Amino acid sequence: MAFVKLNDLEIEVEDGTNVVEAARQHGIEVPHYCYHPGLSRPANCRMCLVEPHVFFPPAGAIVPDRQLATGCTTVLRTAPPDRKLDGKYDFIVYTDSPRVKKARADILEFLLVHHPLDCPVCDQAGECDLQDYSHRHGHDKSRYLEVKNVPPKKDLGPDVLLYATRCVVCTRCIRFADEVSGTGELGLIHRGSHDEIDIPRSHEGVPLQVLDNKLAGNVVDICPVGALISKDFLFKSRPWFLEKANSVCSGCSVGCNITVEYKADGLYRIKPRFHEDINQHWMCDDGRLGYHYVNSDDRLQLPLKRVDDELTPTHWADALAVITENLSEVETEDIVVIGSAQGTNEDNYVLQQFAHDVLKTTQLGLFGQLPGEEHKFPQFTIEADKNPNAAGARTILGSANGNVVLEGEALWEKVSEAKVVYLVSGGPERPLEDAEKAALKHVDFLIVQDVLPSEVTQLADVVLPGTTFAEKDGTFTNSTGWVQRIRKTIDPPGEARVDWEITQQLAKQLGGEMNYHFAGEIALAIAENVPEYADATHQKIGDAGIKLADSDQ
Amino acid sequence: MVQERRILYEHLDVPDINTFDVFRQYDGYTRFEKAIAEYQPDDIAKMVMDSGLKGRGGAGFSTGLKWSFVPRDIKPCYLCCNADESEPGTFSNRYVLEKNPHLLIEGILICCYAMGIETTYVYIRGEFTLGKEMLDAAIKEAYEKGYLGKDIRGTGLNVDIYTHPGAGAYICGEETGLIESLEGKRGQPRNKPPFPAVEGVFGKPTVVQNVETLCNLPFIVGNGVEWYTQMGPTYADTRSDPPTPDPNTGTKLYCISGDVNEPGVYELDLGLTCSELIEVAGGLRGEEVKAVIPGGSSAPILTHYELDTRLDFTSLTLAKSMLGSGGIIVMNETRNIVDCLLNIMKFYAHESCGQCTPCRWGTPWVRDIVQRIADGNGRKSTMTRPKFGVAENGRWGDTGETEEIYEDLDLLESVANNIANVDTMTWNTICVFGIAVSWPAVSYMRKFRPEFEAAIREGELVTLPVAEATVPPEENYAYQQRFVPKEFADL
Numbered sequence A: 001m002a003f004v005k006l007n008d009l010e011i012e013v014e015d016g017t018n019v020v021e022a023a024r025q026h027g028i029e030v031p032h033y034c035y036h037p038g039l040s041r042p043a044n045c046r047m048c049l050v051e052p053h054v055f056f057p058p059a060g061a062i063v064p065d066r067q068l069a070t071g072c073t074t075v076l077r078t079a080p081p082d083r084k085l086d087g088k089y090d091f092i093v094y095t096d097s098p099r100v101k102k103a104r105a106d107i108l109e110f111l112l113v114h115h116p117l118d119c120p121v122c123d124q125a126g127e128c129d130l131q132d133y134s135h136r137h138g139h140d141k142s143r144y145l146e147v148k149n150v151p152p153k154k155d156l157g158p159d160v161l162l163y164a165t166r167c168v169v170c171t172r173c174i175r176f177a178d179e180v181s182g183t184g185e186l187g188l189i190h191r192g193s194h195d196e197i198d199i200p201r202s203h204e205g206v207p208l209q210v211l212d213n214k215l216a217g218n219v220v221d222i223c224p225v226g227a228l229i230s231k232d233f234l235f236k237s238r239p240w241f242l243e244k245a246n247s248v249c250s251g252c253s254v255g256c257n258i259t260v261e262y263k264a265d266g267l268y269r270i271k272p273r274f275h276e277d278i279n280q281h282w283m284c285d286d287g288r289l290g291y292h293y294v295n296s297d298d299r300l301q302l303p304l305k306r307v308d309d310e311l312t313p314t315h316w317a318d319a320l321a322v323i324t325e326n327l328s329e330v331e332t333e334d335i336v337v338i339g340s341a342q343g344t345n346e347d348n349y350v351l352q353q354f355a356h357d358v359l360k361t362t363q364l365g366l367f368g369q370l371p372g373e374e375h376k377f378p379q380f381t382i383e384a385d386k387n388p389n390a391a392g393a394r395t396i397l398g399s400a401n402g403n404v405v406l407e408g409e410a411l412w413e414k415v416s417e418a419k420v421v422y423l424v425s426g427g428p429e430r431p432l433e434d435a436e437k438a439a440l441k442h443v444d445f446l447i448v449q450d451v452l453p454s455e456v457t458q459l460a461d462v463v464l465p466g467t468t469f470a471e472k473d474g475t476f477t478n479s480t481g482w483v484q485r486i487r488k489t490i491d492p493p494g495e496a497r498v499d500w501e502i503t504q505q506l507a508k509q510l511g512g513e514m515n516y517h518f519a520g521e522i523a524l525a526i527a528e529n530v531p532e533y534a535d536a537t538h539q540k541i542g543d544a545g546i547k548l549a550d551s552d553q
Numbered sequence B: 001m002v003q004e005r006r007i008l009y010e011h012l013d014v015p016d017i018n019t020f021d022v023f024r025q026y027d028g029y030t031r032f033e034k035a036i037a038e039y040q041p042d043d044i045a046k047m048v049m050d051s052g053l054k055g056r057g058g059a060g061f062s063t064g065l066k067w068s069f070v071p072r073d074i075k076p077c078y079l080c081c082n083a084d085e086s087e088p089g090t091f092s093n094r095y096v097l098e099k100n101p102h103l104l105i106e107g108i109l110i111c112c113y114a115m116g117i118e119t120t121y122v123y124i125r126g127e128f129t130l131g132k133e134m135l136d137a138a139i140k141e142a143y144e145k146g147y148l149g150k151d152i153r154g155t156g157l158n159v160d161i162y163t164h165p166g167a168g169a170y171i172c173g174e175e176t177g178l179i180e181s182l183e184g185k186r187g188q189p190r191n192k193p194p195f196p197a198v199e200g201v202f203g204k205p206t207v208v209q210n211v212e213t214l215c216n217l218p219f220i221v222g223n224g225v226e227w228y229t230q231m232g233p234t235y236a237d238t239r240s241d242p243p244t245p246d247p248n249t250g251t252k253l254y255c256i257s258g259d260v261n262e263p264g265v266y267e268l269d270l271g272l273t274c275s276e277l278i279e280v281a282g283g284l285r286g287e288e289v290k291a292v293i294p295g296g297s298s299a300p301i302l303t304h305y306e307l308d309t310r311l312d313f314t315s316l317t318l319a320k321s322m323l324g325s326g327g328i329i330v331m332n333e334t335r336n337i338v339d340c341l342l343n344i345m346k347f348y349a350h351e352s353c354g355q356c357t358p359c360r361w362g363t364p365w366v367r368d369i370v371q372r373i374a375d376g377n378g379r380k381s382t383m384t385r386p387k388f389g390v391a392e393n394g395r396w397g398d399t400g401e402t403e404e405i406y407e408d409l410d411l412l413e414s415v416a417n418n419i420a421n422v423d424t425m426t427w428n429t430i431c432v433f434g435i436a437v438s439w440p441a442v443s444y445m446r447k448f449r450p451e452f453e454a455a456i457r458e459g460e461l462v463t464l465p466v467a468e469a470t471v472p473p474e475e476n477y478a479y480q481q482r483f484v485p486k487e488f489a490d491l
């Protein structure tokens, strides 16, 4: 630990911390553009200038250093005993001296000379570092009278637009494409004040490569100004009108930490949230843009039942009555209950409890999205398992005595012999493979709980409208054993209900004794009954998640 | 009358000196042979340190000291010869490349021997096609004669030289911009530290040296330190107690251009005055000297009051200017300083690499302000303000007088100072290109303020008579703070 005098504070920081981070840890802002903790440090914006104080032998005193230093590249370390300042400090640095304040204002003035000042029509307004820093650290008027550069607006890729006039040439986006995605689509063209971000183009301006890698959306997040803009979010909403909830991506088994931004009428965008061990600062575009199914007009809003071979809307009481009737007629061994890798641990726990305690069956299965492709980048991997909770669902479904959790071929074999199947799906529309379809067709009475009409619901006798990750609380367990919380944002559409509530209602209808009121209560039951999850209460999980003890084996 | 002292340029005009055989007749490679026969590498490094040789590329940093920063245990270590010579008003390296390339090779060999370097890159300004051709031919010949390549002359010494042409960017003359460019990246200077001596080409220790600096080495080795230090003054650095010697030894290839009768490169001892140099170059063309740029276009300008300044590293630094690349541009009474600054600012605005904020957007801004003034659109306020200066009590303060407010001159000075501050000698940029912008801008404006004011007042460029155009010495910030160093021997 280094002992540092930061302004009037005496602080201890870990060796190797830069001044920007050290200050941030103590609530002091050192404005910065080019510095991003997940990228290399070119120190090109000069926004983070700070004033180190050094020992000046001729004067025999500690004095302000001749030059200001960039806080992003000034690293704090323990000094050898004979080099301590004032006999105790490893470093002395000021982030609020008059010289620093003047330098900041001056740099901001330069940053704004060519800026169009089009905040009223800029998507970034409200969450823009240029706006915020100008407000907090800048001059109050412009002295620039000359002609402004007006570089053209450019389409860089499927989801990314460049408003080049707003660019502060911090090169974060270039470094991201070079270092994290390793795809290198971005670079600077021209020189000096005509510097422009661009993709490779022929002399005629035809793109030779576009910014279409699966991590491309991150450049929009890290762009400190409104230069890089997501087409998906463009002109949709002012950011300050959006509610935010910390959650976890349901796009694959990585379990990226996210912030879901929403209004009452639906989800507006998804942004990555830092988690050191899982996704660092990033997320992929599949996860980022995959939320649209939640807002879909096609969402199942009412229970459906088959009448004259046609799925027709009905009310909950009727749907549940039809199910109870069919379930009470079959033998236990003819029932298969299939949980979902899209569902939460809580959903699956209630489901297995229903199967085990109420239906008295030990025949369970696990269903989920079809596997996709794995994508590896230098600093990020998108996993092939497109479910957020396969690991959790597998453990939880199999947690009660004697439970067998079938998957793949074995499951479909069992299904084709069953009379009644209760299948929970969820997530984006799931196509069926031939074998799956054939097996499900064999079933006399198929109950499907899902969020969208799909090939699965088409085969059902009763369809129950469930909820997506955005409409419920609960936990997911990712492929590396991190248990993390998702949170309810919007209300489910129409009459749709949280999945475990539906299952619990069914259980009650069949005389089961289950009475959970909220997801956290189920998590407590899991913690009590599933040894690996002993610590996985919502309280302990919090926003950081917890890692299961023996999950590495 | 001062005489040229030709050492580096002695044999420049000998026919076919660019060929190995002729070069050999004029002691070619004997200094290198002497080095490997008579001295250990460390001896050479010590000789260079003792010779007081300072880098001729611009910064004037002690070559021996630079070598001492290179960690000896990290290999490979590289030598980069800076032949990018792009500073306006500078053209001395070019003649070495075109006419006497073997001299450079010999200098490189000595440096490589002293530093244990096996690979040298010569980064040549792209426009120097002839220079590159001649150097490439000379390198080929040196390989054939066994002075380059493996096991040179049976000594076990290996040295390879590669030449690399630039693509026309001034900033690739800055040593780390050069290194980036050499590595195949955009020519953008790096943050320092680490300096190239520690982390340079491909992350390895690298000695970057100007062509002229390297060409001094054969003569230091050949004629000895004592002979070398007799040329040029050695001043006393009085910042330390007791004063330490501050050598400005050797000759300098001064490139004299502008309003002189015989422009060209003159090899002279360091330490001559500006007036003496003008004499050497055939005297002034025109009636009177209006201004002199002493060290390439990035150096602050000197007025006719400052012509007694000695043109060496220390004296010019203490006169708030710099020797830089030794490109001396003389201007007579017909020159308009506003126009001259505009010309220079156009160059710098075009050449900023664009990496860091103050320079990227400040430099064109400065250019535009000067352009506006030159176009007759400079702004002057209708109000006046108290004039600050040396007051009656002899201190800085309100003089009791009022002055007119030339808003654009205030703006020009402020913007330039925000890139790199002339008074505190600090810069907010990554590299000292920022200084090359703000120092001329502020010095021209302050020292020839009447001409700038006239342009704003009259709405067009007005070339004033020299006496009127120049601020008097007592109002000249540089002249006021100027410090004339004493020679060490005189103490």
Ligand SMILES: Cc1cc2nc3c(=O)[nH]c(=O)nc-3n(C[C@H](O)[C@H](O)[C@H](O)COP(=O)(O)O)c2cc1C
Residues within 6 Å of the ligand: B054, B055, B056, B057, B058, B059, B060, B061, B063, B082, B083, B084, B085, B086, B087, B170, B171, B172, B173, B174, B175, B176, B208, B209, B210, B211, B213, B214, B431, B432, B433, B436
């Ligand atoms: C903007 C800029 C341009 C420069 N251009 C050149 C150049 O063209 N040639 C050169 O030798 N040094 C140039 N330099 C100086 C180099 O950075 C470096 O100091 C020099 O090559 C070191 O060699 P020396 O010690 O032998 O002078 C330039 C420096 C700056 C800041």
Ligand code: SF4
Residues within 6 Å of the ligand: A166, A167, A168, A169, A170, A171, A172, A173, A174, A197, A222, A223, A224, A225, A227, A228
């Ligand atoms: S587009 Fe954004 S991230 Fe990229 S250089 Fe410009 S300001 Fe920085």
Ligand code: SF4
Residues within 6 Å of the ligand: A249, A250, A251, A252, A253, A254, A255, A256, A279, A283, A284, A285, A286, A287, A288, A381, A382, A383
């Ligand atoms: S990698 Fe997986 S978890 Fe992360 S954002 Fe992409 S789909 Fe979501």
Ligand code: SF4
Residues within 6 Å of the ligand: B171, B188, B189, B351, B352, B353, B354, B355, B356, B357, B359, B360, B429, B430, B431, B432, B433, B434
């Ligand atoms: S000062 Fe100018 S030339 Fe130097 S790095 Fe910054 S932008 Fe480039």
Ligand code: FES
Residues within 6 Å of the ligand: A031, A032, A033, A034, A035, A042, A043, A044, A045, A046, A047, A048, A049, A070, A071, A072, A073
């Ligand atoms: S954040 Fe430090 S220079 Fe840009």
